[in-house]
Amino acid sequence: MKGLIVDTSASLHPRLVLAELPAPQVGDNEVVVRVEMAGFNRADLALTADHYPPETIAGSELAGEVVEVGRHCVGFKVGDRVMALSRGSHAEFAAVDCRLAVPIPEGVSWQVAAALPAxxxxxxxxxxxxxxxxxxxxxxxxxxxxxxxxxxxxxxxxxxxxxxxxxxxxxxxxxxxxxxxxxxxxxxxxxxxxxxxxxxxxxxxxxxxxxxxxxxxxxxxxxxxxxxxxxxxxxxxxxxxxxxxxxxxxxxxxxxxVTFRSRSLEDKAAIARSFATDVLPHVIEGRLMPRIDRIFPLSAASAAQALVQRNEHFGKVLLAIR
Ligand SMILES: NC(=O)c1ccc[n+]([C@@H]2O[C@H](COP(=O)([O-])OP(=O)(O)OC[C@H]3O[C@@H](n4cnc5c(N)ncnc54)[C@H](OP(=O)(O)O)[C@@H]3O)[C@@H](O)[C@H]2O)c1
Incomplete structure (x- = not known):
């Protein structure tokens, strides 16, 4: 599969590099998602070796379709549409802990779904x-x-x-x-x-x-x-x-x-559940819409990075993965 990895080797300013990577294997508590859209977030600018060890796939938020289901992921099936705050989203496939995966309600587009979690x-x-x-x-x-x-x-x-x-x-x-x-x-x-x-x-x-x-x-x-x-x-x-x-x-x-970085998986799962219960109904009923600035193809991720770096965006910057 294609995915963006963080190249910290060449200079002081880490670059996002499009690479051919092995597709993820599903774990017992994971679903593998074919990513349709992924958020390019401010946190993605902090591409230090500290945040992303070498060869780590970039990205932290996605919307896509489940293509494989781990044996402990009760309630999920192939073909489900899900969104999640989850690492490694800037790639064609991502393994997501199913406790963090939130079903995308009918009628909610890939772009809106990808703009919500973070x-x-x-x-x-x-x-x-x-x-x-x-x-x-x-x-x-x-x-x-x-x-x-x-x-x-x-x-x-x-x-x-x-x-x-x-x-x-x-x-x-x-x-x-x-x-x-x-x-x-x-x-x-x-x-x-x-x-x-x-x-x-x-x-x-x-x-x-x-x-x-x-x-x-x-x-x-x-x-x-x-x-x-x-x-x-x-x-x-x-x-x-x-x-x-x-x-x-x-x-x-x-x-x-507050920060997500020091939270346990249970904490993150609880946040995802209360988002699904309290926020999604407003989206379904049209009271809430995330502002979307621009959508870049995965191959133009460095342009997304530059836009966010310059603070010129106003709303979510997305990467269209497919
Ligand atoms: N704690 C957590 O769990 C958590 C989770 C997600 C994000 N965050 C953090 O929350 C912050 C916002 O993230 P985001 O994704 O919402 O950002 P964002 O959408 O990229 O926000 C960028 C906008 O913030 C404004 N801005 C930039 N520097 C500023 C400054 N020094 N003073 C005032 N406004 C400034 C700029 O607009 P203007 O043109 O108006 O200046 C810029 O366009 C980041 O620090 C991010 O790391 C924390």
């Missing part, structure tokens, strides 16, 4: 499991023009949030989200913490979902309500900052970190 599983977990969002609360999404940011804003609204405030760098992108995805859009270059407090009757947001990390921590805390929760999901702005412990204490706030 962003919507992450956003749903951050809002509801980690952030404990309740109906009627106010939410601020830091870095709202990112894919996870948009997903979080959409899900917060659908989850009954009273006000959803989005903060972003790019005015052009932010404008497209105001009224449809967020109630209020604020630019990073302004005094957005003050504006966010004003928009929440002076109290601040009950929940902040942060995609930016470095550079945004103080403002995020300033815009948080007393007893608020700050869930740190992304590090678009860097992974270090200075924490005002006094402000954290005064706000009696909770600071919560």
């Amino acid at each position: 962003w919507y599983m992450t956003a749903h977990d951050a809002l509801f499991n980690q952030g404990e969002l309740r109906a009627g609360e106010t939410v601020l999404i830091q870095g709202v023009t990112s894919g996870v940011g948009q997903a979080a804003a959409q899900l917060a609204r659908l989850g009954g949030a009273r006000t959803v405030v989005g903060v972003a760098r790019s005015n052009a992108k932010l404008r497209q989200l105001v009224n449809t995805v967020v109630d209020l859009g604020l630019l990073m270059e302004t005094d957005w913490p003050a504006e966010a407090r004003k928009a929440t009757e002076g109290r601040g947001a009950n929940l902040v979902i942060d995609m930016v990390g470095g550079g945004a921590l103080t403002g995020n805390l300033q815009s948080l309500a007393i007893s608020g929760r700050l869930v740190t999901v992304g590090r678009l702005g860097g992974s270090s900052d200075t924490l005002d412990i006094g402000m954290l204490a005064f706000k009696r706030a909770r600071l919560i970190g």
Whole structure:
């Protein structure tokens, strides 16, 4: 089969190389999927030897058809359409742990299915499991023009949030989200913490979902309500900052970190199940649609990589594998 592997040998900047590879063998707890579409995610830019040992197939999210079923994968059959957050998706076939495979509902296209798992599983977990969002609360999404940011804003609204405030760098992108995805859009270059407090009757947001990390921590805390929760999901702005412990204490706030990298398989499976139960009905009934930017053929993956690297995309970048 054809697949993209990460070549870390040649230079300081690892490249994606299209290679002829052995097709995966099915394990007892796996289904082998013929991949139709795969997400090209921000995480795919972190192509370090640390993330991807040499010869590892790139990619972390897919939609495709089951072609082989492991003997412990009860409830799956050849021909099923599934989506998953699973490694090795940038190839014609991928072995997926069937506890992470989510059936694609009828009528949902390959491209929509491939655009959902990473962003919507992450956003749903951050809002509801980690952030404990309740109906009627106010939410601020830091870095709202990112894919996870948009997903979080959409899900917060659908989850009954009273006000959803989005903060972003790019005015052009932010404008497209105001009224449809967020109630209020604020630019990073302004005094957005003050504006966010004003928009929440002076109290601040009950929940902040942060995609930016470095550079945004103080403002995020300033815009948080007393007893608020700050869930740190992304590090678009860097992974270090200075924490005002006094402000954290005064706000009696909770600071919560999340990542998939240190989760157990059971945790990931639970996230996939709650995504299927809570998010997919909104997709089926037309209330939720991921924004898709562009689709590249597998052979043009380096163009997808360059686009994401330059932050020029607005929505999901997909690779059409077949
Ligand atoms: N914790 C987890 O489990 C988890 C899971 C998935 C993703 N993530 C992380 O979440 C973050 C977002 O991922 P994604 O896939 O949603 O990203 P994405 O869709 O690629 O978002 C890119 C957009 O974010 C904006 N951006 C970039 N740098 C920024 C900065 N310093 N400050 C503000 N905005 C910035 C840019 O838009 P503008 O033009 O508006 O600047 C850019 O177009 C990443 O750090 C990713 O690694 C975490």
